Amino acid sequence: MKSRILIIGACGQIGTELTIALRNRFGADKVVASDIREGNEELMSEGHFELLDATDFAAVEDVIFRYKIDTVYLMAAMLSAIAERFPAKAWHLNMTTLFHILNLAKDKKVKKVFWPSSIAVFGETTPSENTPQLTVMEPSTVYGISKQTGERWCEYYHKKYGVDVRSIRYPGLISYTTEPGGGTTDYAVDIYHRALKHGNYRCFLQEGTVLPMMYMEDAIRATINIMDAPKKDVKIRSSYNLGGVSFAPEDVAQSIQKVIPAFEIEYEPDFRQAIADSWPGSIDDSEARKDWGWEHKFDLDAITKIMLDNLKLQYS
Known part of the structure; x- marks a missing residue:
């Protein structure tokens, strides 16, 4: 029997593409997208969609009951830069939604849960190069604190109640399908838009700021x-390190200049610089590779080609 899946936060940067991928795999009738706001036309028209306030327990429980959901992807969150402006709202959203889903799973109303963590769980005292799976974690942002706390609760619910919750620590993510969503790593999305529209970019991080992407x-x-992996192979129930490629803004600029030679970048760091400075420059994801066969495919130049090719089509 195929899973019946609920994606909470389906209109966000990750949620949009995750919804499409899961619908392609399981069928549109098996995947319910939900968010507090409506999403793009493809998301809305090609399968079930529910307007849902994920902080409302009764509303979440009702959707799970009506659609006979067994698997939840909880993607709703307030990201790093915005969370610094609204710390109480960020904490409420990021933590309340997680408790709702963990408690529904504890009560056997959901069988399997995915919850995303982030490199934001790390801090200035964390080893910044090849950051290990188990290390010092002293996050300095509201977003990072909520993610570190969430990791501990995920592990607790797994050990105490047997909840099958799985998680990965995302690095900065790059995509052409959605606009930047307020994260510190979002310069690496915006820079491609600006390169095509204006031929230059003013970066809110300074030169030399290397981050995992x-x-x-x-x-x-x-x-x-990780959701496909046999339960016995998911040995870490807090969250797995996930690595890809590490680079600084000038590396992206040089990659773009291979395609758009006249492209220029300048630097005007803002409050997000301090956030970026507290995060690692590279990630050791050997545990994910060993336990469930993780392997990344795309390097920086490949990312640049895909971003520019697809954004050109959008702008034309």
Whole structure:
């Protein structure tokens, strides 16, 4: 029997592409997309969609009951830069939604849960190069604190109640299908838009700020792979490190200049610089590779080609 899936936060950067991928795999009738707002035309027209406030327990429970949901992907969250402006709202959204889903799983109303963590769980005291799976975690942002706390609760619910919850720590994600969503790594999306529209980019991070990044297709594949893995192979129930490629803004600029030689970049760091400085430059994801066969496919130049080719089509 195929899973019946609910995606909460389906209109976000990850949720949009995850919904499409899961519908392609399981069939549109098996995947319910939900968000507090409506999404793009493809998301709305090609399968079930529910307007849903994920902080409302009764509303979430009702959708799960009506559609006979057994698997939930909880993608709703307030990201790093926006969360710094609205810390109480961010904490409420990020934590309340997680408790709702974990408690529904504890009560056997859901069989399997995916919840995303982030490199934001790390902090200035974390080893910044090849950051290990188990290490010092002293996040300095509201988003990072909520993700670190969420990891601990996921592991607790698994050990205490047997909840089958699975998680990966996403690095910065790059995609052409959705607009930047307020994250510190979103410069690596916006820069491609600006390159095509204006031929230049003013970066809110300074030169030399190396961060771990990943093309969205890799991230979606990792998400589906960990959910496909046999329960016995998912040995870490807090969250798995996930790595891709690490680069700085000037590396992206040089990659773009191979295609658009006249492209220029300048630097005007803002409050997001301090956030980026607290995050790792590269990630050791050997545990994910060993336990459930993770492997990334896309390097920076491949990402640049895909982004520019597809954004050109959008703008034309």
